[in-house]
Amino acid sequence: MAVTRTFSIIKPDATRRNLTGAVTKKLEDAGLRVVASKRIQMTREQAEGFYAVHKERPFFGELVDFMVSGPVVVQVLEGEDAVKRNRDVMGATNPADAEEGTIRKEFAESIEANSVHGSDSEENAATEIAFFFDDSEIVG
Ligand code: CMP
Numbered sequence: 476m477a478v479t480r481t482f483s484i485i486k487p488d489a490t491r492r493n494l495t496g497a498v499t500k501k502l503e504d505a506g507l508r509v510v511a512s513k514r515i516q517m518t519r520e521q522a523e524g525f526y527a528v529h530k531e532r533p534f535f536g537e538l539v540d541f542m543v544s545g546p547v548v549v550q551v552l553e554g555e556d557a558v559k560r561n562r563d564v565m566g567a568t569n570p571a572d573a574e575e576g577t578i579r580k581e582f583a584e585s586i587e588a589n590s591v592h593g594s595d596s597e598e599n600a601a602t603e604i605a606f607f608f609d610d611s612e613i614v615g
Contacts, residue, residue: 480510480613481557481594482603487545488588490514495548498591501578502552505564511551511604511613517543525606534587541587549607553615558600561593 485498499509517525522542529535554560566577570589573580583589594600604613 476555478553478555479557479597479600480604481507481552481561481597481600482592482607483550483552483561483594484592485548485550486588486590486592487541487547488584489582489590490546490548492582494582494590498578498582499550501564501581502550502561505554505560507552507554507557507560507564508615509550510553510615511608512548513607513612514546514548515607516546519543521606525603537587551604551608551613558594558597562595565591565593 483502485495489495489498495514502509519539522539523530526535526538526542529538532538552561564578566573566579566583568579568589569586570579570583571586573583578591579589583591594603
C-alpha cells in the first residue's frame with residue numbers, strides 16, 4: 476500500500492474545548508503522521524473558497540459562519556492510504572452515525588460542529604493541501 480497524503484482541519488468546536496492534542500493523538504494512533512500543521516483564524520474569504528463545492532447547499536452560510544467562529548488547525552497527514560485511513564478514524568459526518576472509537580463519536584457536538592474535516596479523495600487532498608500550504612511548509 477502506497478504512502479500518500481491527506482488534508483485535515485481540526486475545527487473551531489474542538490480548538491475551543493482544547494482538544495487539538497486529543498484529536499491529533501487519535502490521528503497518530505491510526506497510523507497517520509502530521510507532516511505539516513498550523514493554527515490559523517480562517518477568513519470568511521478562505522472558508523467560502525475552501526467550501527465552494529457546497530455553496531448551493533442550504534447549510535453553506537452556517538458552515539462558513541462556524542468555520543470562522545474560532546481558530547482551526549490545518550494539517551497535512553501522511554500514511555499508508557492516508558485519505559481512507561483518516562476518514563475511517565474521523566467517523567461519519569453526523570456524530571449520531573459515527574462508530575465507537577472514532578473522533579466524531581468521541582468529540583463531535585453536532586453535524587456542523589463535528590470537530591474535524593478530512594479530504595474525501597486523493598485529488599481533493601492535493602487541492603486542499605495547496606489551498607493552505609506551500610511545499611516548503613511540509614516536512615515528511
Ligand atoms: P466537512 O467534512 O467539513 O464538509 C462539509 C461540512 O458541512 C461537513 O463536514 C459538516 O460539518 C457540514 N455540515 C453542516 N450541515 C450539514 C448537513 N446538513 N449535511 C452535511 N454536512 C453538513
